[in-house]
Amino acid sequence: MPESTTKSRVSRHAAAAALLAALLCAPAPAGAQDAAAVLAKGSGLYFEASLAFQRALGRPVQVYDLAAGAPSLPRSLKAAAAFGSKAAALKYPAGAKLIILLAPGYTPPAGSRATVVSAFPEPAQALAAYKSLQPGLARLAVFYRGAPATAYLAELARAAARLGLEIIPVPLDTPENFPDALRALAGADAYWLLPEPALINKTSLKVLSEFSCAHKLPFYAPSAGLTELGAAASFAPGADEAAAAAADALTRALAGEALPATLYAPRSALTVNGDFSRRCGLPLKLPAPAGGAR
Amino acid sequence: MKLRAKFLAFLLPPLLLSGLAIHYFTGRAVSDTLQEEAAAAAAAGAARLLGSSTLDFTAPREQDLLPFLYDLSGGLKASYAYFAGNDGRIVAHTDVGRRGGSLTAQAGRALPGGASYALLGDGPHALMEVLVPVTELRVHSPEELALLGAGAPPGRLGTLALGLPLDAAYITERGIARKNAAILAGVFLAIVLMSFALATLVLRPVRQLALATERIRRGDYGAEIPVTSGDELGELARSFNTMSRTLSGTIVSKNYLDAIVDNMLDMLVVTDLDGVIRKTNRAARAALTPAGLPAEGRHVSALFPGEGSGGRWLDLLRDHGELRDHEDVLRAGPGPGVPVLVSASFILDNEGAKGGIVAVIRDIALRKKYEAEMSRSNEDLQRFAFVASHDLQEPLRTISSYIQLLENKYRATLGPDAERHVDFITGAVQRMRTLVRDLLEYSKINPALRLEDVDTDEALDYVLAVLQDAVAAAGAVVERGDLPVLRADRSHIERLFQNLVLNAVKFNDGGAPRVRVDARPGKGGWVFSVSDNGPGIDPAHGARLFKLFGRLHGKGVPGAGIGLASCKRIVEYYGGEIWFESGPGKGSTFFFSIPSSQQAA
Secondary structure, three states, X not given: XXXXXXXXXXXXXXXXXXXXXXXXXXXXXXXXXXXXXXXXXXXHHHHHHHHHHHHHHOOOOEEEEHHHOOOOOOOOOOXXXXXXXXXXXOOOOOOOEEEEEOOOOOOOXXXXXXEEEOOOOOHHHHHHHHHHHOOOOOEEEEEXXXXXHHHHHHHHHHHHHXXXXXXXXXXXXXXXXXXXXXXXXXXXXEEEEOOXXXXXXXXXXXXXXXXXXXXXXXXXXXXXXXXXXXXXXXXXXXXXXXXXXXXXXHHXXXXXXXXXXXXXXXXXXXXXXXXXXXXXXXXXXXXXXOOOOO | OOHHHHHHHHHHHHHHHHHHHHHHHHHHHHHHHHHHHHHHHHHHHHHHHHHHOOOOOOOOOHHHHHHHHHHHHHHOOOOEEEEEEOOOEEEEEOOHHHOOOEOOOOOOEEOHHHOEEEEEOOHHHOEEEEEEEEEOOOOOOHHHHHHOOOOOOOOEEEEEEXXXXXXXXXXXXXXXXXXXXXXXXXXXXXXXXXXXXXXXXXXXXXXXXXXXXXXXXXXXXXXXXXXXXXXXXXXXXXXXXXXXXXXXXXOOOHHHHHHHHHOOOOEEEEEOOOOEEEEEOHHHHHHHOOOOOOOOOOEHHHOOOOOOOHHHHHHHHHHHOEEEEEEEEEOOOOOOOEEEEEEEEEEEOOOOOEEEEEEEEEEOHHHHXXXXXXXXXXXXXXXXXXXXXXXXHXXXXXXXHHHHHHHXXXXXXXXXXXXXXXXHHHHHHHHHHHHHHHHHHHHHOOOOOOOEEEEHHHHHHHHHHHOHHHHHHHOOEEEEOOOXXXXXXXXXXXXXXXXXXXXXXXXXXXXXXXXXXXXXXXXXXXXXXXXXXXXOOOHHXXXXXXXXXXXXXXXXXXXXXXXXXXXXXXXXXXXXXXXXXXOOOXXXXXXXXXXXXXXXX
16 A cells, blocks of 8 residues: 555545535526536546535535536536546537646647646646655656647746756657657656556556666656556645635636636645555655655 | 583484484475475466467567566566567566566476476575466367377477566475474484483493492492393493402401401501501500500601611611511600511502501510510529539539549448449439539520631531540441531530530441531521431420430430430520431431521520
């Protein structure tokens, strides 16, 4: 098990289930029709994030589950939060402000007014976290795919420069490119895979993990969940933090504020797989085994 | 070192060596077995996965092989897995960084199915690389199988390699090794304890033997030990018992000897070679410690303080090696000394080395007193005999003179009877005179010797001159051998010769006497002999022959029975002896001995 702080969610689940049932089954109050939450799937990660979203928002909103069928969104809708790429790709009423979260592989079409709550962590925070974990870190290779990450990489490079780090961007098309990319990796002190679903499968994770262990190069995973499967650490915003950022953006949108195209969750969590790091002898400044790092 | 310790010292090294050898070889066997089992299981698992895989190994691609390799390594808990082509080049490796490398050529151990394995590294972090051949998969229809003959074996497409960590096997091996060591330790401890018990059992008779020997050393002769077996130890016990019984029958115990020594009337003193007293018996303690001071530790010269006394008898002992009846004076305390006779000898050990001196000291004060009284009595008696015989001479001469006068004056008047009576009186007076003269001579024999070198040949010449008439009257022939020169009183030697030669001439059967005087070296001196061809003497009469007035013949032969008594007296003054050898009709030979270191007895 990674050394992460696990939050007890049992009680929250019970309360949230009751609230969602009420929201899905009962018509939303008239004042609430200006906002809605559209979920790619009404369970799992998206469901829990929607609960966090509404808690942060401070009021219930109409929630739509795309798994149950295409929803009929009210024309009066002024703003909506789309949970997942599938929800982001839905057609929304004109004039409605769209806040997209939990959709790392999704790129809004050109001219879209949508604001994306990025799945990436805030660059400076991420680099500071990795630097604190790996004091010898000087050159960080970053595996990514496609344009959405390009702008982030630019921000990352700027933040790295401020910290005296060097970013080595490694663009990939498919997971099968990892072996060659890794073999071509020269001079990097660690490598970081950005959250890109198209690059993540069982084999690519094993390739990254085995290479990390064999060559004592820390592998920073895109999420805490993937860290458990065989990575040194991850620094990523949680679904709750993304939901809170989306709720804040939605409130501001309803208030008529202009929002940037991309937002970062204000806080991200550092998750360290101490067992993996110790087994592979990675050059990390690990916390004591009993304590977690988040 | 005791026998039991020696036994253990002899037993422990081979036990330890065998234990180490067993531990080592068992560990090796366990290690080999575990490794082979792990390798065989891994090879079988890999073969199974290969059999169920649809991968095309004829044209292997890394991206196709990696999922299989990860499944393989994950399923078999391998550290890594890779596939190498027939050229040995690694096509795909779970560590993608090692693609393009070469298959490690290992002289591995063979496994069933053409697989093999080899160890990489040592210790808990060692790896075992299992190589499984990948062969082409031939799929035949039932019709083909029915028609198929013996064909060539399927072609080899490459090698699948698995790197298996041996930490689990190592832990298992260590556990087995620990258990093995514990079992060995237990078994060896049992062996040692049993050996200890066996040694105790075996050594018990030896210990009993040692105790019995100690008892014998302390003087308990006859001590025996139980015979509990018929083996060599039993035989030893029987031999010991026999020896002990023999010893008991032939050697008096120390206590017995101590009792004898302690109850001796004479003093017994044991000193070291320097004369320092080490041990005394009860009589010595009583005599030597009048003031309660122990005699042990004192030098004997302190007990014999006379001029050259204590040292004297020690010196004599050292010079002669033995001392017998040395007369000395013991002064153990204040007051007059005690006359003693000291006899001493060295105490010799088994090698003949001198270890001390044992001296027996006899108190002769009483004897000295009796001797002095006897001496006085003898002197008185001698003086009386001298005076009596001397004073008797005068009346006898008077009687003889007047008888002669009467005979001359009244021979014709008295008649023939009276003449015969006068002859009787004259003969009796003559015999009385001879007797008185002999008694006078006897009494003149003086123990105060005037020692000189006496040529006994000359002494015999003098005697024969004195006896010239008697010898000539008897027609005797006197012969002699080589006669020595010896230290003696000349008058004594002449008296001896005179008495013995005269006896030889006097006692004969009527023929011409033949007398021979001879001498030969005897034990400690000279033995003289005077032999004759006379009628001989019945040995039955020998007892009274040397007594005063001990006559064996009648009145026909002159003599008063004083001659041989005189001879005996003289010889005894010198510490010698006189005896005879004779028989009726065989003549007689009288012997007398004169010791070389003679002194007045």
